[in-house]
Amino acid sequence: HSPPEDNSFTVLPHVGGFLGWFINRKETPVWYEKLKKPSWCPPRRMFPVAWTVLYTGMGYASYLIWNDLGGCSSKAIIPLGLYGAQLALNWAWPPFFFGARNLKMVMYSGDLLCVSGFLAIGTVCSWYRINKVAALLMLPYLGWLAMATCLTIRIWKDNPEQKTGKSE
Template identity: 85%
Template sequence: MWAYTVGFTVLPHVGGFLGWFLNRKEIPAWYEKLKKPSWCPSRKMFPVAWTVLYTGMGYASYLVWSDLGGCSSKAIVPLGLYGAQLALNWAWPPFFFGAQNLNMALIDILCLDGLAIGTLCSWYRINRVAALLLVPYLGWLAMATCLTIRIWRDNPEQKAGKRE
């Protein structure tokens, strides 16, 4: 059973790592030139925060999966919401850093917010610990959404993405 625990806990890190790896060259070159608010966290904070958040949400997904008896019909909605929000989470860095498309990054994170809230609400009835493990993630998403909105607003020349 430990293999399932590890697998579910590691899964969110896979997309997070790939997003960083594929976009790592764009981060210092492009991101540093953007106008950002004074409350923007240091770049050094992001990998630490995401490591903690991905670990918590991955373990929480294991708890829900386990409580629902695996991939049963009861798991379709709660784990489907989780999978959809995770996909949008993984899509944000390629939109923001890769395509440098602030419009798509903003649309992505607003949809992500809704799915993450839906995930927490659906998990609360199944496993309250799992739902509570998502609370820090929702807090960080709220900050990231506000940051994305501010960067989108303050950098109008970057809204449509890279220009050839």
């Protein structure tokens, strides 16, 4: 059978991102806007733009790796496995953060971000030897994960009255 087109790799990360948005689209504006956030928090309208760029870069980078390794060969298990694992954790984050509307759970989402960050770093390191462009395409994502982790921790610390239970 023929290899997938590079656009299918580019679209894949958007699938989970879209599902996360779709599931949480109603709660997100109400709950999130009420939270105290630091001055350096990006405006809410910036997040979909950032994720579109990040997911597209990540998806294309995964295609470059897949292509350079000759598809789903044994050489691709670790580099693409790390990518898939961090992508799955990335997709799991919105339900924890936005869906639970519980800042105790938000700290668990911070743990998800940290683990996702370590997996993303592992992805970049494993990809660098295979395709430097692919590894470099992941760097904006690493920067965004660092910011999101710090933001999650700051929101948790700045909203002590909402650390347990769902609140409106």
